Amino acid sequence: MAGMGTDRLIERLGGGDDVRSWVERLDALGEPSRPVVLPAGSDLVETLLRLSVAHEDIDTLLALRPTPDGDPDAWWLLGRSVENVVRRMGVVADWERIPPLPESFGPLRRWFWVYVFVAALPHVRAYHAERRIPDDISWATLADLGRQMAVHRKRHGESGFDDPVWVTLHFTGAIYQLGRLQFELVRLGDTTGQRMLDGGAPVGPDAPALSVHIPGYSGPFSAEACDASFAQAVPFFAQHFPEDRYEVGICHSWLLDPQLAEYLPEASNIVRFQRRFQPINELPADNAGTLRFLFGIDPDLPLDAYPQRTTLERAVIGHIRAGRHWRGGVGWLRL
Ligand SMILES: CC(C)(COP(=O)(O)OP(=O)(O)OC[C@H]1O[C@@H](n2cnc3c(N)ncnc32)[C@H](O)[C@@H]1OP(=O)(O)O)[C@@H](O)C(=O)NCCC(=O)NCCS
Numbered sequence: 001m002a003g004m005g006t007d008r009l010i011e012r013l014g015g016g017d018d019v020r021s022w023v024e025r026l027d028a029l030g031e032p033s034r035p036v037v038l039p040a041g042s043d044l045v046e047t048l049l050r051l052s053v054a055h056e057d058i059d060t061l062l063a064l065r066p067t068p069d070g071d072p073d074a075w076w077l078l079g080r081s082v083e084n085v086v087r088r089m090g091v092v093a094d095w096e097r098i099p100p101l102p103e104s105f106g107p108l109r110r111w112f113w114v115y116v117f118v119a120a121l122p123h124v125r126a127y128h129a130e131r132r133i134p135d136d137i138s139w140a141t142l143a144d145l146g147r148q149m150a151v152h153r154k155r156h157g158e159s160g161f162d163d164p165v166w167v168t169l170h171f172t173g174a175i176y177q178l179g180r181l182q183f184e185l186v187r188l189g190d191t192t193g194q195r196m197l198d199g200g201a202p203v204g205p206d207a208p209a210l211s212v213h214i215p216g217y218s219g220p221f222s223a224e225a226c227d228a229s230f231a232q233a234v235p236f237f238a239q240h241f242p243e244d245r246y247e248v249g250i251c252h253s254w255l256l257d258p259q260l261a262e263y264l265p266e267a268s269n270i271v272r273f274q275r276r277f278q279p280i281n282e283l284p285a286d287n288a289g290t291l292r293f294l295f296g297i298d299p300d301l302p303l304d305a306y307p308q309r310t311t312l313e314r315a316v317i318g319h320i321r322a323g324r325h326w327r328g329g330v331g332w333l334r335l
Pocket of ligand 1: 213214269
């Protein structure tokens, strides 16, 4: 589809630099080395359920399942996107920029990426098997797809999925759910690495590290559950990724904003989680980021539109009303 073909597709996808760069990257991959295989019928149902896709979305996903004879643009994007995921398998790389699909893409817009990950599933399962990742960990990790669809439903008030950048990590073997927490394989950047060295860390820029994430829709993250996850992570990565030594964890999150400790008790899970990490960075003001993660809905609503049921909800809104800003935080710890 080089040249005129990609120009037309870029236009159909709404143009813009992000779209152009995404389509050109896909085009540059060349002809996929393997055909797209999408399960159909009851096989598709079974696959979606294993990925914890909600029952209410299954009929739509069966009905909209792309085929080579349907929309050729969608089929091309699907083939190249699957190829892209497969080529990134086992590679620790920067998060990609993937633009949202426009309304004009039609009903597939909200579901396209689910098919990409379903088609990539056998490849990541083979990779997990090669690394001897236990089956329960493999499936618990990949089921984040369904969880992110729940995030979408809450955020947009309708079903779908729009976070391919995040879930690409799961389907390229770059992140694992170990109990309550997820651990992503990363390499430390220059600034973070240097600040960590200055703060007494045993490693610096470009060293392998585990970036810690906290999945939602899983209840509180008690200190005991987090202890168990960290205790599991050390032998897990030593056994399944022995080529690198993971000595440090890092976390970049709205939960690490030190200002939260002004409002929450010392015994709260969030403050106890913060105390594990040595802070390394003052981040720019980002009220929207904190509102989005805490409430899971549009961060541009008037302040009195947000629920005020918990200490944290009241603290977050009160802080903004007082003219202050949330920033999140970055911290590191020894594993
Ligand atoms: C991270 C998370 C598990 C923390 O919940 P927790 O273990 O209950 O946290 P704490 O014990 O510190 O809670 C302290 C207070 O904040 C409230 N709180 C915590 N998370 C809340 C949330 N997401 N929404 C509303 N209130 C919340 C608690 O109810 C408690 O208030 P209360 O005493 O009035 O009931 C929870 O916020 C969550 O699931 N978040 C979504 C995932 C996420 O944000 N991940 C990080 C991405 S960077």
